[in-house]
Amino acid sequence: MRFGRREVLGAVAAALAAQQARAQLLDGTATVLVPYAPGVTDREVRALAPALSARFGRPVIVDNRPGAGGAIGGRAVATAHPDGMTMLYAAAAVLTILPLLPNAAYGFDDLVPLARVTNNTHVMAARADAPYRNFAEFVAYARANPEKAVFASSGAGTAVHLAGEAMAEVAGVKILHAPFQGLAPAMTAVFGGHADFVIGLPVAIMPAVRDGRLRAIAQFGAERSAFAPEVPTLRESGLDLVQSVDIGFFAPKGLPPALTTGWVDAVREGVGHVDFQTFAVRSQVNAAFLPPDAFAREIGRDRDLYRTLIPRLNLT
Structure with a gap:
């Protein structure tokens, strides 16, 4: 034309x-x-x-x-x-x-x-030597050991903190919250065995999972993130909860x-x-x-x- x-x-x-x-x-x-x-x-x-x-x-x-x-x-x-x-x-x-x-x-x-x-999705990851390898085992551990699983967050009242508390609420478990001034020191605490698990975005969490410093437990999105395709969602793991960023x-x-x-x-x-x-x-x-x-x-x-x-x- x-x-x-x-x-x-x-x-x-x-x-x-x-x-x-x-x-x-x-x-x-x-x-x-x-x-x-x-x-x-x-x-x-x-x-x-x-x-x-x-x-x-x-x-x-x-x-x-x-x-x-x-x-x-x-x-x-x-x-x-x-x-x-x-x-x-x-x-x-x-x-x-x-x-x-x-x-x-x-x-x-x-x-x-x-x-x-x-x-984006939250990813929950535990210290490499945690006594649970997946979300079902985490729930069983947390129910048998109330307030023994220490959750290192990027700060009290943050979206990450509330995501962890929501997960615990729906799962019916009691965890112990340890707030830090940002995600980096929270992850460092888990690396050193001073806390048991951390929650953060795939871009921050997955490199430490893939090099063996952390163990991925679950992600909180409605479907698996393209940036963490090997990590099951909470729903796949039996918990009816979706949390996104x-x-x-x-x-x-x-x-x-x-x-x-x-x-x-x-x-x-x-x-x-x-x-x-x-x-x-x-x-x-x-x-x-x-x-x-x-x-x-x-x-x-x-x-x-x-x-x-x-x-x-x-x-x-």
Whole structure:
């Protein structure tokens, strides 16, 4: 099919008009806050930022705002003006956990799920000489030895901590929680025999499994991760529990519909771009876009579980 000069000029004009309309959505440079220290999460959104900037025709910058398990950055966005200029990129724990903690910095309704970007699984791994080789044997051991299995987590009240407590709750076992300042020292404690098991993302856990320092017990996703295909899920192991690490964008409540649509479309396009897909494979994260309603349903499922669990943990 051949296109005449008029058709070509018309297509160019339409594309320019669409770009101008998208640029008018944002009044200057947009900032995406990441409520954690530099690491996996901010690398994700930094990989996505060029596509967002191209889509909007405006700069999109990333600002790490760590502290209080994500509450400082979460509050900064929850109290921001809903003009599309300040967004949050974080794990779903900013809504499933933080608003449920004592002295919460913001409420559940102060942030709105905008778009999921990645979805990953927790992997539970024990010290190499643990007296259990799979999840069924772990449950049998923990039931016979209440509070003897020491769970090293990346911190009290974190998503990893709550995933471990949820597992123990559903399995009907009592474990002993030992919080550390991050996953690396928690893993070191397990390597040294000072704790019995740890939970983390495949990218962190699986290298130590494959070199023999840890023994994989189970993963928490609905299906086996491509980055840990040899590890059975909790459901395969007989426990009806699914826990995932959903990471994505959140907006202050009251974001106008046009801005919501603009951001969701920009994120969808960015996640599908070959550059981000390549980044995801290289970084061992699962690119898994979800729009607002579906993202909110995933968050609601976990929040219902944590609403009953957190009050029993005496978190301060």
